[in-house]
Structures are given as C-alpha cells and as structure tokens.
Amino acid sequence: MTFGARLHAAIAERGSFCVGIDPHAALLQDWGLADDVAGLERFALTTVEAVAPHVSVVKPQSAFYERFGSRGIAVLERVIADSRAAGALVLLDVKRGDIGSTSQAYADAYLDPASPLASDAITVSPFLGFGSLDPIVDTARRHDAGVFVLALTSNKEGPEVQHARVEDGGTVAGRMLDHLRHLNADAEPLGSFGAVVGATIGATTEDLAFNGPVLAPGFGAQGGTVADLRRIFGTNPAVLASSSREVLRLGPDPAAMRDFVRRTNDELRS
Numbered sequence: 001m002t003f004g005a006r007l008h009a010a011i012a013e014r015g016s017f018c019v020g021i022d023p024h025a026a027l028l029q030d031w032g033l034a035d036d037v038a039g040l041e042r043f044a045l046t047t048v049e050a051v052a053p054h055v056s057v058v059k060p061q062s063a064f065y066e067r068f069g070s071r072g073i074a075v076l077e078r079v080i081a082d083s084r085a086a087g088a089l090v091l092l093d094v095k096r097g098d099i100g101s102t103s104q105a106y107a108d109a110y111l112d113p114a115s116p117l118a119s120d121a122i123t124v125s126p127f128l129g130f131g132s133l134d135p136i137v138d139t140a141r142r143h144d145a146g147v148f149v150l151a152l153t154s155n156k157e158g159p160e161v162q163h164a165r166v167e168d169g170g171t172v173a174g175r176m177l178d179h180l181r182h183l184n185a186d187a188e189p190l191g192s193f194g195a196v197v198g199a200t201i202g203a204t205t206e207d208l209a210f211n212g213p214v215l216a217p218g219f220g221a222q223g224g225t226v227a228d229l230r231r232i233f234g235t236n237p238a239v240l241a242s243s244s245r246e247v248l249r250l251g252p253d254p255a256a257m258r259d260f261v262r263r264t265n266d267e268l269r270s
C-alpha cells in the first residue's frame, strides 16, 4: 500500500491532527527532567505512549535527538519503532536535501525499511533544485514511503525565497507545487508526495490542489488556528494540522496530552 493510501486511511480512522515530538531543552526542564539522554528518553517515550495510539501521524523533529549524538539517535529509533507499533504513521522532520548522489544516501537512511531510522515519510528541502530530490522520490516509490517538500513554510523568513518569481512569472513555491502535482498525477486515493504549507502563511493565491497531502505546521504555538486552516485549505481532508509545543507543554501528564489530542481531532473534524 502506498504512503498516500495509508495516510488517507489513517486520517479517516484517527483524524488529521499530527503531533510533533520535539524535546526542547526548556520542555525537559518544565517536565522536571534533566537535559541529558535519560531525560530525552523519558520525555520522548512518555509522549509516544500518550499520543501515538490516538493520532494518524507523529512527527519527531530529528534535530532535538541529534543534539545528543549517537545516544540521541538511538532514542529517535525507539520513538519511530514504538510509534509505529502503536499504529501511528511516522513523519520524520529532517528537512534533508543535497546534490543527487548524497540525496540517495539520505533516502537510504530514512526510507529504506532496512535502516534503523526507516520512517513512513520525511520532510525534504527542494532548494538545491527539485531534481536533486529524484533519488529520494525514486526510493520513496520503491518502498511505498512518503516525502513532504517545503513549499510555503510557517516561518516569517520563508517568503524571501518561496515568493521569489521564476522565469514564467510564477513563484518558487508555485513551481514546487507544480512538481508535486506531476508526481501525484493519477494517484488514488491520494498521492504520496506532500507539501509543507504553514498554518501561519495568511492568504495565498497559490494553487494548493496537487492530489497529495499537506503538512501544516505552525498550528498552535506559532499562532495558527483551525480558522486559519479552513481559510487556507478549505475542507481538504488531507491536511495534517501539526503542533508540537502546544501539546508537549501539557506533559508529563499523559491524560492531559491524550485528551487535548482527542479534542483537537474532534475540532478539526467538525
């Protein structure tokens, strides 16, 4: 089953709220944990246990694990394995992208099921040229994985690059969406190649119909609301509203995190 088909089914069953598992140093402190590998592990696995059985997708942010070196990566491997065992799809937020030959190594690291970090999908940066992602796209197709390409990111600095005009008069972001439209052509019920479009972008004239999923970060702590999602995406069911700190601040009480996830899923459905 392709990633797009798995995601389509997961959203129908568990809703479209995506929880980011981002162990910020400040959150470890708020939870009464030390900023070390043991604290990281307790934080991350408590969150997985609380939310992964209730959401369609979890999104660990690799940077927060990488900062602890190889032992942090070992925790990330547990997060991925335990989340999948709890029935959630794992979208690893790594924002990789490089020349093609190196992109292949990233694809092998994150999308080949033989890798200890194998995830259902990853985020990638297309700013070395969309074609530099070909090895990642091909590997994703081979292993029924997904790829989310940065298009209109949630941060205020993004427009400098993403709104820039290309030779046909469109924007860089529009060009990325065109590539995704092409990759997802004819996919049923949903393509496996998604776009990252922040819940904070305000109004856009870009054509967001590309037959693939959308990751919408910026929901929650960065100010994005359900009303923003409706305004930007209408009723598109394949939009993952993604929030990290807003959920994680409710820990370490698992029930508080779980109940928030359930309420948010209900709100997104209504």
Ligand SMILES: O=c1ccn([C@@H]2O[C@H](COP(=O)(O)O)[C@@H](O)[C@H]2O)c(=O)[nH]1
Residues within 6 Å of the ligand: 020, 022, 061, 093, 152, 153, 154, 155, 196, 198, 217, 218, 219, 220, 221, 222, 242, 243, 244, 245, 246
């Ligand atoms: O455009 C983007 C792309 C990715 N992110 C990531 O999402 C989370 C947001 O965390 P919050 O605590 O909900 O603000 C974080 O991992 C970012 O790296 C993004 O914010 N915007």
